[in-house]
Amino acid sequence: LEDDAKGASSNGSEDFAAILRKENETGKIYVRGYDKDGRAMMYMRPGNENTLDETNNMRHLVFQLEKAVACSQKNGHGKICLVIDYDGFSMSKTPSMSASRNTLTILQDHFCERMFRAYICNPPFVFRTFYNMIKPFVDPVTKQKVCWCVGTTGLEQIVDDVGGAEKAAKQLEKCCGGGHVRDFDSVEYN
Numbered sequence: 001l002e003d004d005a006k007g008a009s010s011n012g013s014e015d016f017a018a019i020l021r022k023e024n025e026t027g028k029i030y031v032r033g034y035d036k037d038g039r040a041m042m043y044m045r046p047g048n049e050n051t052l053d054e055t056n057n058m059r060h061l062v063f064q065l066e067k068a069v070a071c072s073q074k075n076g077h078g079k080i081c082l083v084i085d086y087d088g089f090s091m092s093k094t095p096s097m098s099a100s101r102n103t104l105t106i107l108q109d110h111f112c113e114r115m116f117r118a119y120i121c122n123p124p125f126v127f128r129t130f131y132n133m134i135k136p137f138v139d140p141v142t143k144q145k146v147c148w149c150v151g152t153t154g155l156e157q158i159v160d161d162v163g164g165a166e167k168a169a170k171q172l173e174k175c176c177g178g179g180h181v182r183d184f185d186s187v188e189y190n
Contacts, residue, residue, distance in 0.1 A: 016059070019056045019059055019060070020059075020060060020063055020190070021186070021190060022050075022051065022056070023050070023051060023056055023057065023059070023060035024060060024186055024189065024190060025050060025186045026045075026048040026049075026050040026186070027043075027045060027048055027184030027186060027189075028044070028045050028046070028048040028049055028050065028060075029042065029043065029044050029045070029060060029061060029064040030042070030043055030064065030184060030189055031043075031064060031067050031068045031071055032173075032181065033162075033171045033172065033181070034071075034072075034075065034162075034171070035081050035116070035161045035162050035163075036161065036162055036163035036167065037075075037077060038072065038075030038076065038077050039072045039075070039077045039079050039080055039081050039116050040067075040068040040069070040071035040072045040075075040080045040081070041068075041080075041081045041083055041171075041172075042064060042065070042067075042068040042080055042081065042082050042083070043083045043084075043085060043173065044082060044083070044084045044085070045084075045085050045087070045088070046084070046086060046089050046093055046094075046095070047085070047086060047087055047088025047089040047090070047093060048088065049093040049095070054096065054098065054099045054102065057095075057099060058099075058102055058103070058106065061103060061106060062106060062110075065080070065106070065107075065111055065114070068080040069111070069114055077116075078113070078114060079113070079114055079115060079116035080114055080115060080116060081115075081116050081117050081118075081119065081161065082115060082117070082118040082119065083118075083119045083121060083158070083172075083173075083175070083176050084118060084119065084120050084121065085121045085122055085173075085175040085176070086120070086121065086122045086123050086124055086127060087121070087122045087175055089122075089124055089127070091126065094126075094130070097133075100130075100134055101134070101137065104134065104137055104138065107142070108138075108139050108142060112139075115142065115145055116145070117145050117146075117147055117157075117158075117161065118142075118145055118146050118147065119147045119149045119157070119158045119176055120146060120147065120148050120149060120150075121149040121175045121176050122149075122150075122175060123148065123150065149175075149176055149177070155176065155177035158172065158176045158177055159172075159177045162178075165177075
């Protein structure tokens, strides 16, 4: 994001670059790495939620989805992998039902054939209940793409999808069976 994009727009609202900087400062969504076929990995960390502005959250989500798609396309793919890590998640960071439905709408209606697989890592018990509440709204094809990464058996799919244990150790973050890649740095990432 260019430095000269800071400030307010002509109508007095925050500009898009400033919104993205704020939304992304905790690393709640970012693109890092690829699976064995060159599909981008997009990490979503609900435990790092830092704002309650649903509109800006959705703008940030779409920006990161577009970034992931562009990264996949440069490798000849149109699909992406979502890694949703619930480490650090608490009830105070639970998105509203409206935000959850908007996220599903964005994923299903605007990125409908973009997801190769979604890996759910460290899901709290409350999430399973929450998932069961929204499950009726999830497209059946999308449901088949969800992989629960719980315990070593649950991590086998994602490790295989990146090319085995050796590649996973270098490529994936700890939450999904890899080694520690590096801490997220918002300034560097932007």
